[in-house]
Amino acid sequence: MMEEAELCFPQLLNTSCKRHTRPQFESMLIYILMSFVSLLTVVLNLLVIISISHFRKLHTPTNLIILSLAVSDLFVGLFVMPFQVLLTEPCWLLGDLVCSMCFFLAFIIVSASVVNIVLISVDRYVAICDPLHYPTKFTQSRVKVSALLCWISCIFYSFMILYDNLKQPGRYNSCYGQCVINIFGAVHVVIAFIIPISTIVVLYLRVFVVAVSQARAMRSHITAVKLQSSVTVTVKKSELKAARTLGVVVAVFLMCFCPYYCVSLSGYDITMASSTNSFINFLLLLNSCLNPVIYAFFYPWFRNSVKFIVTLQILQPQSSQANIL
Numbered sequence: 001m002m003e004e005a006e007l008c009f010p011q012l013l014n015t016s017c018k019r020h021t022r023p024q025f026e027s028m029l030i031y032i033l034m035s036f037v038s039l040l041t042v043v044l045n046l047l048v049i050i051s052i053s054h055f056r057k058l059h060t061p062t063n064l065i066i067l068s069l070a071v072s073d074l075f076v077g078l079f080v081m082p083f084q085v086l087l088t089e090p091c092w093l094l095g096d097l098v099c100s101m102c103f104f105l106a107f108i109i110v111s112a113s114v115v116n117i118v119l120i121s122v123d124r125y126v127a128i129c130d131p132l133h134y135p136t137k138f139t140q141s142r143v144k145v146s147a148l149l150c151w152i153s154c155i156f157y158s159f160m161i162l163y164d165n166l167k168q169p170g171r172y173n174s175c176y177g178q179c180v181i182n183i184f185g186a187v188h189v190v191i192a193f194i195i196p197i198s199t200i201v202v203l204y205l206r207v208f209v210v211a212v213s214q215a216r217a218m219r220s221h222i223t224a225v226k227l228q229s230s231v232t233v234t235v236k237k238s239e240l241k242a243a244r245t246l247g248v249v250v251a252v253f254l255m256c257f258c259p260y261y262c263v264s265l266s267g268y269d270i271t272m273a274s275s276t277n278s279f280i281n282f283l284l285l286l287n288s289c290l291n292p293v294i295y296a297f298f299y300p301w302f303r304n305s306v307k308f309i310v311t312l313q314i315l316q317p318q319s320s321q322a323n324i325l
Contacts, residue, residue, distance in 0.1 A: 084285060
């Protein structure tokens with residue numbers, strides 16, 4: 001009886017996984033923390049989506065990319081975080097097909113977040129380093145197409161990387177009660193981490209160099225036409241502020257994603273339900289909650305739009321025309 005009580009499926013004595021229990025306090029802490037962060041992630045990103053979608057003043061190319069990022073972050077809170085909570089359980093009870101589909105959905109959503117961060121970096125790079133051509137290169141229609149291609153490419157990539165797992169769910173489980181997938185780890189790390197991170201770092205190093213040179217030029221008032229100079233300075237300050245804010249977004253992204261992929265690169269094998277695995281996965285997903293928090297601190301338009309939403313002023317006629325900048 002004691003042996004049966006330690007099995008995920010006591011009726012399957014020879015093929016059931018063992019139930020590895022953890023302290024009740026640790027389990028409760030994980031549930032409460034993940035549930036709270038999941039709810040907060042959904043609420044904050046929903047505010048970002050409503051703000052950018054409703055107020056026409058916010059319909060800029062940069063904000064459209066932020067909108068796409070907020071959608072992926074919203075899905076992280078709605079689907080990926082609850083799935084991660086289930087993975088902290090000692091036994092997986094929902095079946096092999098649900099396991100594979102949950103991983104497939106998680107790969108799409110998290111990959112979309114990464115690609116959207118790359119798009120933000122490209123947007124800021126062109127805005128700072130090639131400001132004269134930015135309005136023609138980054139139009140709203142082009143950004144919408146880019147965001148759509150981002151999601152399509154993430155769906156295709158996730159399907160290819162998880163093809164064997166989707167074709168035959170549970171083929172890599174060693175016993176009943178597991179939720180295990182197998183992917184080409186090296187390929188995934190290169191495509192989903194090294195290439196995007198390298199692109200982001202290179203672009204922001206370039207942006208940083210140009211931003212520093214522009215800041216020095218702004219401090220030295222040596223231009224011949226003062227009126228033109230003041231207009232140029234105003235535009236540059238606006239762009240530099242946006243670049244600085246989105247630079248913080250990228251820095252937080254690196255801090256959240258690096259531990260997960262560093263463990264993958266090290267080849268260190270950790271148990272799916274272990275505390276270490278729960279922590280690095282939680283840190284990775286926490287990025288989706290921190291992005292709108294950064295907007296709240298750095299973007300006045302976000303704070304103003306939240307006031308409109310909370311006070312229900314958004315329901316008033318012509319509220320979409322309000323100047324919240």
